[in-house]
Amino acid sequence: MAFVLKKVASYKWPVTVETPIDGGKFEKTTFDATFRKMSRSAFNNLVDEGDDALLDQILEGWDGVKDEDGKDVPFTQKTKEELCDDPYVVRALINAYSASVLGAPAKN
Numbered sequence: 001m002a003f004v005l006k007k008v009a010s011y012k013w014p015v016t017v018e019t020p021i022d023g024g025k026f027e028k029t030t031f032d033a034t035f036r037k038m039s040r041s042a043f044n045n046l047v048d049e050g051d052d053a054l055l056d057q058i059l060e061g062w063d064g065v066k067d068e069d070g071k072d073v074p075f076t077q078k079t080k081e082e083l084c085d086d087p088y089v090v091r092a093l094i095n096a097y098s099a100s101v102l103g104a105p106a107k108n
Contacts, residue, residue, distance in 0.1 A: 009037040010060050013100045017092040031064035035097055043101075051094065055084050058097055 015033045018026040035058050038046075046054040059080060065073040073079050083089050 006037070010034050011037065011100070012063070013096050015062075015092050015096040017089055019088050031062055033059060033093060033096060034061035034063075035100060036060050051090055052084065055090065055093060056080075059084070059093060 012032045012034050014030055016028055016030050018028050021027045038058065042057075043054075046057055061075045062073075062083075065079075065083065067073050073083075084093070
């Protein structure tokens, strides 16, 4: 199959959020983020602007984010801002996006 160079593309990627709980442990929860594929130069420029600018451009949606009542949280600019105000979610999103860009590590 031939590689098709697309200028703009989006893809879903799993995100694992580790939130501290009592006893010095972490609770792991997951959801799927929809990330926007971007050029290396655009990515590098956004990295220099900080996490907020990067997440504003790369995060286009999600599945599996629930509120405290177990209802789906719709993706809107407001809910995106609320989600990205959580430092554990920010770390998880950046780690997931980085993993999607870097690919799987080679096995020996």
